[in-house]
Amino acid sequence: MSKNIVEAGSLKPGKYILINNDPFKIISAEKSKPGKHGSARVRFVAVNLYTNKKTSLNFPVDTKVEVPIIDKRTAMVNSIMGDTISLMDMESYNTFELEMPTDEEIKSKIKEGVQVEYWDIVGRYHIEKVKG
Numbered sequence: 001m002s003k004n005i006v007e008a009g010s011l012k013p014g015k016y017i018l019i020n021n022d023p024f025k026i027i028s029a030e031k032s033k034p035g036k037h038g039s040a041r042v043r044f045v046a047v048n049l050y051t052n053k054k055t056s057l058n059f060p061v062d063t064k065v066e067v068p069i070i071d072k073r074t075a076m077v078n079s080i081m082g083d084t085i086s087l088m089d090m091e092s093y094n095t096f097e098l099e100m101p102t103d104e105e106i107k108s109k110i111k112e113g114v115q116v117e118y119w120d121i122v123g124r125y126h127i128e129k130v131k132g
Contacts, residue, residue: 003067005067008060008064011065016070016121017066019055022048023121027046027047027054028045029042030043042059050124052103072119073089075118076090079112080110084099085100096125114132116131
């Protein structure tokens with residue numbers, strides 16, 4: 001598992017955060033000033049990379065949160081079997097299977113022989129885009 005621990009106040013829109021080992025992309029971040037009896041807080045609006053569901057997260061600015069280290073790789077589509085795709089990594093030549101992405105734009109471009117960029121996030125794979 002490749003992840004770092006950072007303070008919540010240092011995260012900005014476009015960065016990623018792990019909540020219950022699910023990666024979320026931060027869409028917006030708002031910081032509030034400390035009050036008379038409380039600490040400064042940060043509120044994130046984030047989207048789950050696997051389900052595309054939006055969620056709102058609230059933390060004190062100095063809270064330690066987990067941030068994934070994303071390994072970006074290239075693979076070629078070997079075959080499509082219903083909702084499952086067989087991929088071959090272009091560096092190690094290992095083959096593995098993934099579920100078809102839910103994003104319609106990516107799904108429509110996936111064909112046999114096409115190269116895709118996939119991300120390894122905490123041991124789970126996610127197809128990010130189709131190349132070419």
